[in-house]
Amino acid sequence: MIDCGGLEMSWVVRPPEEVVSGDVFSVTYSVTAQDSFYQWAMDQDIFPHSSVSSATAARVFCESHDCPANWKDANGDNCCIHHANIHSCPLGFMTTERICGPWIPDDGRIFTHTLSTAGKMTQTNWTAKVVLVHAGLTSLIAHIRVGRMQVALEAKTTVLPVVVCGDGVCDGVEEVCSTCPADCGDCPMTAAIKVAIGLPVTVVFISFIITAMWFKYQKQRMLWDESWIIDFRQIKHDQVARTTMGSIMSAPIANSDSNASRVTALSSCTAHANSRKQLFTHTGIYDGRTVAIKRIQTKTFSLSKTIRREVKQVRELDHPNLCKFFGGCVEVPNVAIITEYCPKGSLNDVLLNDEIPLNWGFRFSFATDIARGMSYLHQHRICHGRLKSLNCVLDDRWVCKITDYCLTIYRREDAAEPLSSYQMRLREVYTPPECQTANQEPTLPGDVFSYSIILLEIATRSDPVPVEDSSLECAWCPPPPGTHLWQGRQTPVRVPQSMSRYGGLIRRCRSHNPVHRPTFEQIRKFVYRINPNKVSPVDMMMNLMEKYSKHLEVLVAERTQDLMHEKQKTDRLLYSMLPKQVADDLRQGKPLQAQSYVSTTVFFSDIVGFTHLSSSSTPYQVVDFLNKLYTTFDDIIDNYDVYKVETIGDAYMVVSGVPRVNGIQHAAEISSMALDLVGVCRSFRIPHKPNTQLQIRAGIHSGPVVAGVVGTKMPRYCLFGDTVNTSSRMESTSEALKIQVSSSTFYLLEEIGGYLLQCRGMLQVKGKGDMVTYWLEGKQPLQPSKPPGVKDPVKDPSTKLASRKPASSMSVLDTDRDREMERRERDRERYASIPGLLNHDLLLDSA
Ligand SMILES: Nc1nc2c(ncn2[C@@H]2O[C@H](COP(=O)(O)OP(=O)(O)OP(=O)(O)O)[C@@H](O)[C@H]2O)c(=O)[nH]1
Numbered sequence: 001m002i003d004c005g006g007l008e009m010s011w012v013v014r015p016p017e018e019v020v021s022g023d024v025f026s027v028t029y030s031v032t033a034q035d036s037f038y039q040w041a042m043d044q045d046i047f048p049h050s051s052v053s054s055a056t057a058a059r060v061f062c063e064s065h066d067c068p069a070n071w072k073d074a075n076g077d078n079c080c081i082h083h084a085n086i087h088s089c090p091l092g093f094m095t096t097e098r099i100c101g102p103w104i105p106d107d108g109r110i111f112t113h114t115l116s117t118a119g120k121m122t123q124t125n126w127t128a129k130v131v132l133v134h135a136g137l138t139s140l141i142a143h144i145r146v147g148r149m150q151v152a153l154e155a156k157t158t159v160l161p162v163v164v165c166g167d168g169v170c171d172g173v174e175e176v177c178s179t180c181p182a183d184c185g186d187c188p189m190t191a192a193i194k195v196a197i198g199l200p201v202t203v204v205f206i207s208f209i210i211t212a213m214w215f216k217y218q219k220q221r222m223l224w225d226e227s228w229i230i231d232f233r234q235i236k237h238d239q240v241a242r243t244t245m246g247s248i249m250s251a252p253i254a255n256s257d258s259n260a261s262r263v264t265a266l267s268s269c270t271a272h273a274n275s276r277k278q279l280f281t282h283t284g285i286y287d288g289r290t291v292a293i294k295r296i297q298t299k300t301f302s303l304s305k306t307i308r309r310e311v312k313q314v315r316e317l318d319h320p321n322l323c324k325f326f327g328g329c330v331e332v333p334n335v336a337i338i339t340e341y342c343p344k345g346s347l348n349d350v351l352l353n354d355e356i357p358l359n360w361g362f363r364f365s366f367a368t369d370i371a372r373g374m375s376y377l378h379q380h381r382i383c384h385g386r387l388k389s390l391n392c393v394l395d396d397r398w399v400c401k402i403t404d405y406c407l408t409i410y411r412r413e414d415a416a417e418p419l420s421s422y423q424m425r426l427r428e429v430y431t432p433p434e435c436q437t438a439n440q441e442p443t444l445p446g447d448v449f450s451y452s453i454i455l456l457e458i459a460t461r462s463d464p465v466p467v468e469d470s471s472l473e474c475a476w477c478p479p480p481p482g483t484h485l486w487q488g489r490q491t492p493v494r495v496p497q498s499m500s501r502y503g504g505l506i507r508r509c510r511s512h513n514p515v516h517r518p519t520f521e522q523i524r525k526f527v528y529r530i531n532p533n534k535v536s537p538v539d540m541m542m543n544l545m546e547k548y549s550k551h552l553e554v555l556v557a558e559r560t561q562d563l564m565h566e567k568q569k570t571d572r573l574l575y576s577m578l579p580k581q582v583a584d585d586l587r588q589g590k591p592l593q594a595q596s597y598v599s600t601t602v603f604f605s606d607i608v609g610f611t612h613l614s615s616s617s618t619p620y621q622v623v624d625f626l627n628k629l630y631t632t633f634d635d636i637i638d639n640y641d642v643y644k645v646e647t648i649g650d651a652y653m654v655v656s657g658v659p660r661v662n663g664i665q666h667a668a669e670i671s672s673m674a675l676d677l678v679g680v681c682r683s684f685r686i687p688h689k690p691n692t693q694l695q696i697r698a699g700i701h702s703g704p705v706v707a708g709v710v711g712t713k714m715p716r717y718c719l720f721g722d723t724v725n726t727s728s729r730m731e732s733t734s735e736a737l738k739i740q741v742s743s744s745t746f747y748l749l750e751e752i753g754g755y756l757l758q759c760r761g762m763l764q765v766k767g768k769g770d771m772v773t774y775w776l777e778g779k780q781p782l783q784p785s786k787p788p789g790v791k792d793p794v795k796d797p798s799t800k801l802a803s804r805k806p807a808s809s810m811s812v813l814d815t816d817r818d819r820e821m822e823r824r825e826r827d828r829e830r831y832a833s834i835p836g837l838l839n840h841d842l843l844l845d846s847a
């Protein structure tokens with residue numbers, strides 16, 4: 001703010017600190033006058049108008065006098081602030097740093113100012129729109145004139161240049177060659193960029209040249225490479241006649257060197273001069289594999305560049321339907337071409353062999369294979385020139401391969417035997433009409449013509465030059481249009497629809513005009529299209545075999561399952577007859593040794609009055625009855641750790657502790673089982689005598705036994721020892737529906753506890769003398785929770801049940817049978833009030 005005698009000026013809206021050149025902005029400044037200003041103005045004689053003679057008049061003039069509408073008409077006489085505007089001075093243009101103002105003499109120039117305005121002092125705020133164009137620090141002045149006085153208020157702002165790419169000005173900061181090439185021009189390329197671009201280009205270029213040179217070198221190298229040359233002596237000539245096919249035979253040939261070589265004849269052989277000649281291929285072993293050796297009958301041979309080129313060409317070929325070239329022998333008289341050997345013979349041989357059944361799957365496969373091989377050759381612009389069924393051979397997978405291709409000069413013979421008339425005729429048959437007259441070079445369509453003859457051979461399975469007929473025309477007229485082709489030698493037969501298209505293909509391939517013949521690529525596609533079986537016959541066979549083997553696997557799995565079931569059944573049967581361990585040992589042929597067991601319990605039972613029962617029943621009834629009874633017994637003994645030894649008639653023998661040792665538990669197991677068996681007899685009904693009560697006698701004795709299998713026929717697991725006899729005696733001296741127990745068992749049961757036994761007394765046992773025996777009467781009932789006032793029957797001294805009592809107390813009991821009966825009666829009365837405690841099933845009635 002400035003104060004000039006009471007006239008104050010200050011910025012309300014200052015100019016911005018920075019502004020872009022050309023941008024419009026507004027500034028506002030205020031002009032106010034203090035009361036003192038007017039007196040000061042009078043003193044300074046600022047107001048020129050004569051009417052303004054006092055401070056009061058000056059105030060009235062400034063605050064009330066309207067200024068002219070147009071600022072240009074305003075002056076100190078008619079307007080208080082008669083000039084107000086903004087001046088701008090770019091300081092860069094000023095020579096000395098001074099205020100930018102019109103009244104200040106300056107070496108610089110005022111560059112711009114806004115339009116002036118005029119007004120009263122009461123307007124206070126003055127606004128102006130400013131545009132600055134010159135870049136750099138600029139002084140801005142708000143400038144007013146009051147009467148003769150001028151006042152200015154200054155501010156500074158920095159004007160930033162406007163960056164406009166394409167305005168022809170390159171500011172060098174924001175605009176550089178990389179950001180604005182239009183104004184600053186293209187950037188000069190840096191060395192790094194030049195290297196970055198140039199290096200890869202050079203590398204690519206050099207590698208291209210190197211590759212091209214390498215290929216050229218390889219070609220040259222291959223041309224001069226002689227690794228394909230085979231020393232004829234390195235070939236081990238086959239000494240064995242090959243008999244892969246029925247028609248294959250071998251015959252010795254006169255060999256130029258000492259090697260006794262053999263050749264394999266694949267075609268039928270006749271002695272007729274004009275007929276089909278015996279055709280051979282030599283075979284040998286080279287590098288571990290059988291090779292076909294094509295001997296070249298020549299007296300001179302030089303490895304010329306042409307021959308090298310031919311060899312190079314043939315070495316570059318690789319196709320599954322071309323016989324591979326392995327190498328060549330170049331030394332006269334053993335000049336030869338060594339190629340892959342196909343053991344199934346030539347197509348001609350196979351087709352003419354009636355013993356080989358060939359369905360159309362095979363035939364289409366042959367036609368397709370040849371078309372593929374020829375298509376590959378033709379793609380390499382190679383004519384075969386001698387395509388015929390003799391030059392199509394079959395490998396061990398029945399893949400047809402073309403042989404004797406290329407190497408035309410190499411094959412040239414100067415000492416060959418003259419062709420027989422058969423061979424001449426054969427050649428004529430395969431030669432296309434356009435080549436018949438002149439000695440023309442082979443052509444691609446010429447190969448197609450030869451192929452048509454092979455197609456005919458495949459279809460008819462006949463020789464292109466039949467022995468019987470020398471007329472070519474007649475023998476090889478094409479099949480009539482439609483569906484007729486010759487299946488047998490001369491017998492036309494109906495063939496499927498696709499065969500008519502096959503006939504059409506032959507006709508097209510035999511066109512007189514070579515231009516009308518299809519290419520091998522077209523033929524290949526066509527044959528594929530008309531072939532009903534898209535896969536090769538070998539693949540078909542493999543698929544079938546795979547299916548068959550899968551089926552076989554399922555069948556084997558089923559049979560194995562059946563076998564397992566049967567084995568399980570026999571195992572079950574065997575284990576029911578012998579202990580498992582014994583049965584397993586027996587099956588494995590291990591020697592079986594009798595085993596002794598120190599402590600076992602043996603049970604015997606016998607049906608009381610069985611002889612009488614048998615005499616009053618039919619044998620069937622007896623068998624039926626025994627079967628039912630022992631099946632019931634068998635079911636029961638399953639619940640115990642016992643082993644049923646045998647049934648002898650009506651006797652039933654069971655042991656525990658054999659073959660599985662179980663301490664002294666065997667006594668308990670047999671006793672519990674015996675109680676169950678006797679118990680079930682009570683309810684058992686003899687099927688044919690339902691009113692007769694079945695009664696068995698049972699005896700138990702514990703002691704050592706020896707167990708083992710005796711005999712080899714019908715082997716049985718038997719127990720031996722005195723224990724068995726004693727046990728049997730216990731049974732025979734027992735009574736109906738009673739179980740007699742020897743004292744040894746008694747002591748064991750006493751040890752185990754829980755059984756009710758009663759001493760029977762001293763018994764005269766045959767062969768054993770006097771024995772104290774016991775009746776096994778039942779099991780001790782579980783201890784019930786005692787009702788009030790009821791004494792514990794075991795602890796109660798008045799109770800005389802035989803449970804865990806010393807043997808002496810037992811002997812007391814056995815002295816007086818009546819007292820025992822009395823005791824029982826008492827017990828019944830005492831515990832009658834406790835349901836289920838003393839029941840008649842548990843206490844066997846000794847009466
Ligand atoms: N098994 C078998 N036989 C072959 C093989 N190469 C040629 N042959 C047979 O050997 C016999 C004689 O063959 P070449 O000496 O080539 O005589 P050619 O094929 O009749 O006549 P050109 O090849 O035209 O000279 C023919 O029956 C051929 O089919 C082969 O790799 N394996």
Ligand SMILES: [Mg+2]
Pocket residue numbers: 390391403404
């Ligand atoms: Mg051949």
